Amino acid sequence: MASGVKPRVKVPKSAAAGEAITIKTLISHAMESGQRKDKEGNVIPRSIINRFTCEFNGQSVIDITMEPAISTNPYFQFDATVPEAGEFVFTWYDDDGSVYNDNKSITIA
């Protein structure tokens, strides 16, 4: 499912240097598990996002490997340290090879 995928990320606009902030991410995706069957009894093939990464200025914050047991519209909440002003890069990797991106800049208050 490569159409209609929309990543949404919530990051504070600014933070104190070294402060821990909470990041929430949500991406719209059916996350077809490969277990369900359609009306004719055929198995609907698996189609999920299998990996999510978050980086800040090139350094890794979190790297999540996902399996079919992750719910539709995968949601993640985690904490990140902000050592300096910069940009968070969020990347989702789909089974079909698509890559979805979102960026959020943060300033030091």
Added chain:
Amino acid sequence: MDFSRRDTLGLALGAAALTVLPFRVNAAAEDRIAEFTGGADMGEGGLTLTAPEIAENGNTVPIEVSAPGATAILVLAMGNPTPGVAQFNFGPLAAAQSASTRIRLAGTQDVVAIAKMADGSFVKASSTVKVTIGGCGG
């Protein structure tokens, strides 16, 4: 109806396969754990797995894992058709080794989390979740 020698053998094989199948599912989970830990012993404590006691809808069960000082956390749903749920790898900029997400559970079962600590040791935590409506279709 008469059973030929061939039929009888076929039946016996089928029955044997049926009894082995439930173990196969567990074996998959065991394999996944062995792959993650490398067969190392798992301790207790230092890892918190927060999951509801009763989940009405198995399609979205909120869970949270937290293990201060961990480098990676593996989450497994022991009763799902495929036991793997997710693996969280924490980078140098992770402020806390914790994350929350929403998972699917096929039925009432144990959810297991295993954390790999910075010193290479492993800790395990598990939580039983009662599921009213399963979340794997079918």
